[in-house]
Amino acid sequence: MIAIDLGKTSCRLARYTDGRRAALAVGAGAVGLADAAGVALALAAIDAANAQLPDPGPVSAVVAGLAGLGQSGDSVNALRDGLISRFGTERVLLANDMAIAHAGALAGEPGVALVAGTGAVAMALAPDGRSHTVDGWGYLVGDDGSGHWIGRAGLRAALRAHDGRGEPTVLHELATARFGPLDTLPAVLHGSSSPGQAVAVFARDVAAAAEAGDAQAMAIWTDAGRELARTAAAALAALPGVDGALAGLGGLFQAGGLFTEAFDRELAVLAPGVKREEPRGDALDGAHLLFARPDLPHHRLTVRPGERARR
Structure with missing residues (x-):
């Protein structure tokens, strides 16, 4: 097949x-x-x-x-x-x-799967087939904590620094290196064949800045972990009969502790006793x-x- x-x-x-x-x-x-x-x-x-x-x-x-x-x-x-x-x-x-x-993530069993990549969505599924989806509304109005959300937050920090409205951050230099002079950034993004994807790519630079110790980049990744923990917790609470099984999959979970430490801490507060597990399949x-x-x-x-x- x-x-x-x-x-x-x-x-x-x-x-x-x-x-x-x-x-x-x-x-x-x-x-x-x-x-x-x-x-x-x-x-x-x-x-x-x-x-x-x-x-x-x-x-x-x-x-x-x-x-x-x-x-x-x-x-x-x-x-x-x-x-x-x-x-x-x-x-x-x-x-x-x-x-x-x-x-794939839960090997066909009920529970919650959270996909955190360019977008973000969680789905709870009960044993009887009832389902409930949280977020997944797309980058214009949703996908909180996603790769696009991180990229956009990084670009906003870069532009605040560029204007003198925000604290200095290496994100300013990284955005310039990727997109060119920041005065032309809106035209570059809107002229892209996929503006949403173009913004999401900057999440990689935000990760590099965070790993290098940039305070604003670190805060963005921490906030992303918290946002996605809230998405997962809402899905866990949505359907009676869904046990505590939660699998996290997607590119953000591959970022390691930069993302998962904040996610796991927030999840422990919002859904005590629930532990994130690695996907069993794709x-x-x-x-x-x-x-x-x-x-x-x-x-x-x-x-x-x-x-x-x-x-």
């Missing part, structure tokens, strides 16, 4: 044979299905990733998790038809990318689990033609 994890940053596609991952391809992501050309761009990203793999022969099934799935019934129908024509199987299962991430493993186990509560989050995905 073919498992697909398509987000706005990357498209990951894996072939599973006899229950094991036999091949993996990684390519560029797509803007999201809400875009006017969302389906075409999603299929193009899948085609580019699939082209990296040798011909797999007959495909038994396709399970795909996609950012922005289900915002219109037409997109679900068109996407499903496109996958059928490409892979030659009627067994196509579509889900929101958060559903397969949750299934989103592609979650997609394979949905194929292999029709009993999973995550199947309530899959989408059929004409339906809308649940948040």
Whole structure:
């Protein structure tokens, strides 16, 4: 079977044979299905990733998790038809990318999965399939504590220092090195093909500044950990019947103590007794689990033609 994890940053596609991952391809992501050309761009990203793999022969099934799935019934129908024509199987299962991430992170069990990368979202899932999502509102109005949030906070600190409104910070020099003279920063960002991603990239510089001891950068990462702990705690409290299982995944958790120390401290206050665990698998493993186990509560989050995905 073919498992697909398509987000706005990357498209990951894996072939599973006899229950094991036999091949993996990684390519560029797509803007999201809400875009006017969302389906075409999603299929193009899948085609580019699939082209990296040798011909797999007959495909038994396709399970795909996609950012922005289900915002219109037409997109679900068109996407499903496109996958059928490409892979030659009627067994196509579509889900929101958060559903397969949750299934992989907790090996199909109930609990809370928190994804902290360019964006930020947590999902609680009860044994009976009830679910509740916290944040994931996008960088314009949400995704608190995310990579974009960190990058934006770093640029704001750089601009305050540039104006003389804020304390001196190495973020001023790092922003200039990445984007050029700060007087032209708005034009550079707004002229980017993906302004949100351009801002999020600066999170790497904020991390470097924090590791070097810059006080403002350190405070930004601490605040990010606290914000995401609040997101996780809200998800943990949302559904009766969800136990204390919490898995954290995404690029911010790979930043190590810079992020996790503040996150774990705040979580201990907000949700005593709950300990963050390492993900047991990734989103592609979650997609394979949905194929292999029709009993999973995550199947309530899959989408059929004409339906809308649940948040």
